Amino acid sequence: MPDSWVSRLRHAIGPGGYVDQMRRSVQSVVLYEAYRAVEPCMNTLRPFQRKAAYLEQCTHLLKQLVDEGVLLQHQSAEIMYRTMSSQAPLDGTAAITRHRGLQQELETLAEAIKPFWVTGRSHEEAVDRLAHHFFESRSDGIHRGRPTPPMWEHANNHVMLTFRLYYQGDQLNTNFPAPVLMVDLQELRKKARSEVPDSAVVKPSPSKKMMAEEEEEKRLTVQEVREHLELLKEFEGVIPDEEIAQRKRDLFLSLPAVPAKRNKTDV
Numbered sequence: 001m002p003d004s005w006v007s008r009l010r011h012a013i014g015p016g017g018y019v020d021q022m023r024r025s026v027q028s029v030v031l032y033e034a035y036r037a038v039e040p041c042m043n044t045l046r047p048f049q050r051k052a053a054y055l056e057q058c059t060h061l062l063k064q065l066v067d068e069g070v071l072l073q074h075q076s077a078e079i080m081y082r083t084m085s086s087q088a089p090l091d092g093t094a095a096i097t098r099h100r101g102l103q104q105e106l107e108t109l110a111e112a113i114k115p116f117w118v119t120g121r122s123h124e125e126a127v128d129r130l131a132h133h134f135f136e137s138r139s140d141g142i143h144r145g146r147p148t149p150p151m152w153e154h155a156n157n158h159v160m161l162t163f164r165l166y167y168q169g170d171q172l173n174t175n176f177p178a179p180v181l182m183v184d185l186q187e188l189r190k191k192a193r194s195e196v197p198d199s200a201v202v203k204p205s206p207s208k209k210m211m212a213e214e215e216e217e218k219r220l221t222v223q224e225v226r227e228h229l230e231l232l233k234e235f236e237g238v239i240p241d242e243e244i245a246q247r248k249r250d251l252f253l254s255l256p257a258v259p260a261k262r263n264k265t266d267v
Contacts, residue, residue: 004177005033005061005165006068012164018071020078021151024158026071027079031099032162034058037179045189051092052196053183058095060182105159110170117169127164131157142242149246 009029013022034057042050062076071079080095082088090098109130116129128148134157135148153160167173188196229248 005029005179006064006070008165008176009065010068010070012161013070018075019151020075020084021154022161023078023081023084025154025161026065028098028102028158028162029165030058030061030065030079031095032102032166033179034061035099037181038183041181041185045185048092048193048196049188049191051096052191053185053188054095054099055090055092055196056183056188057181102159102162105157106163106167109159109163110167113163113167114170123168123173124164126169127160131160143246146246 009026013026018026034054038050038053038057041053045053058080062071062079065071066073066076078084078087080090082090082094113126113130116126116133117123118126121129131153132148135146135152136144138156165173166176168175
């Protein structure tokens with residue numbers, strides 16, 4: 001498999017593949033990779049064209065993730081939601097704003113990793129130690145000495161995955177594959193403001209069967225979590241309270257997203 005941003009993302013996600021808890025983390029990667037490609041041409045575009053180019057590049061990257069089997073079609077649409085509860089897609093302004101925040105957080109992580117970036121330690125190992133430091137420090141010492149839960153990074157710092165991919169210690173990784181601009185700038189420059197898209201969501205067209213299967217999967221997940229919570233009650237007084245509380249938090253993170261509220265007119 002050729003070295004590319006997709007192959008590196010696939011490796012970073014791990015053999016288990018993408019799960020819903022990774023949504024914001026993968027969104028950050030897509031926003032970062034898209035900006036790498038469009039940044040050199042930003043000064044040649046009008047403000048609304050810059051947003052359009054950025055969103056179109058995001059759309060191409062999402063399609064690439066679907067084509068290469070990293071995401072399913074409906075997952076690619078969810079990646080660029082503002083939130084799962086609203087299911088409102090990011091517009092150009094929001095996407096660029098998130099990229100600015102992403103860049104600032106990456107700079108913060110680059111500074112924070114310095115004590116862990118020592119001779120003989122790989123970037124992955126240093127980031128693991130940094131993540132564990134965050135895990136311990138955000139729990140008032142309750143979790144000291146415990147391993148970092150697998151999904152903790154995605155739930156608590158959605159920029160960490162981007163940092164793992166694009167940095168080497170406290171510096172940008174100069175060996176990362178160069179970005180590929182997939183936007184036709186000549187065509188974009190011909191379009192008026194009203195002709196450009198206002199979001200980067202790849203809209204799926206799920207069948208009724210697929211939707212029913214997804215709903216059933218969510219129902220089974222909720223049922224499984226409920227059963228685990230009932231089981232934990234039997235261990236109260238046997239397992240330390242803080243460990244039970246942590247297991248409950250982990251179970252909560254595995255729950256499917258809360259569905260968006262319906263308006264009365266939708267009923």
